[in-house]
Amino acid sequence: MANIATQRIQREFSEVTKSDESQKNLISIELVNNSLSDLRGYISGPPDTPYEGGIFHLDIKIPETYPFNPPKVRFLTKIWHPNISSVTGAICLDILKDQWAAAMTIRTVLLSLQALLSGAEPDDPQDAVVAKQYKDSYEMFKLTAKHWTSVYAMTGFDKWRYPDFDYKIQRLMEIMKVDEDRARVALSSNNWDLEKATQSLLS
Amino acid sequence: MASGANDDSKESESSFECNICLDTAKDAVVSLCGHLFCWPCLHQWLETKPTRQVCPVCKAAISRDKVIPLYGRNSSRQDPRDKLPPRPPGQRSEPEPSSSTSFPAFGLGDGGFHMSFGIGAFPFGFFASTFNFGEGRPAPSPNSQDYAEDQFLSKLFLWVAIVFIFWLLIA
16 A cells, blocks of 8 residues: 555554544444555444444445545445445445545544434435435334344344334245345335335335 | 554644645645645645645645745755655745836836827827836836846837827828
8 A cells, every 4th residue: 555545544543543532432443454454433323313322333445545535435334324325335425425635534534424324415315215215204214214223233232122113024024035134125115014015025 | 553652752743744644744835725735745636636626624725826835944955846746936026116106007017118198189189198218117227138128118119109200290
């Protein structure tokens, strides 16, 4: 990797570690395979959002040309959000594309992603299905996002459960012989309508 | 990780860090919006985005011609221009001349020659045309290139005027 990129990542690493946000366990990063071009980021779900209480894992790839080009970031933790693909974890955020500036750092990227969780931009969606639900039936979106957070981003006993969703997922798995994740995506994409979700899996 | 004692000691002087490489700025330049960079770092950033040149910190408009190089007292040990890419030069503008003339200079460069034509009812208006030689403004020193040009222009316009008057008389 280019010298400037290596040197910057080293400095940024200590910057994140020493930051207030890191002390409060809001963000953190660590190396993958001891390579400075491959990082793992962690952000906590912001309070008063459906993501509260969750820890979201991010895959961060540092390009050769960093910091002149943005890092490639995607969610490893499955998440229900208009600007994040529920399938691939790809993120639609301007600063990770054409609005990147060389003075931005991994720390500011992680904080921007946290801000994205607090305020979605449904008019510039990455996941059209989620964005439509967000605009058409916001309450349903909130419940679904909270359900995804509890299933994929939480560990331990403080998981929030919504028996109706759990029941429908079980039913769809039995009817269609699909795994839990596929059943959850089908139901989430169809406003938890069991019949429509079944049809969507058939087509 | 690499956050050794070396990094900690540099933390105290962090106010002069380049905003791109996060190291102490080398061949430092500052943008009009006040942000400090190494010239090689900023140059690479401008090269990366040739169509959308913005300050990497605040996204204000920025360009090669609008950054100011900083010269510290001990920074001249090695000439930064020997390195590539060359740092843009500092700009030095001359102070305004403290001239007492009320005649605004227009055309004809900085010479001490002014000419104006008054156009009115012929033939009276024509006599309002005036020639002013060496008015108010500091004349260039003799023997200089400026002085020679000045003299040449004076003579040229004088002859043009004489020819013009002569033509008017015979027409």
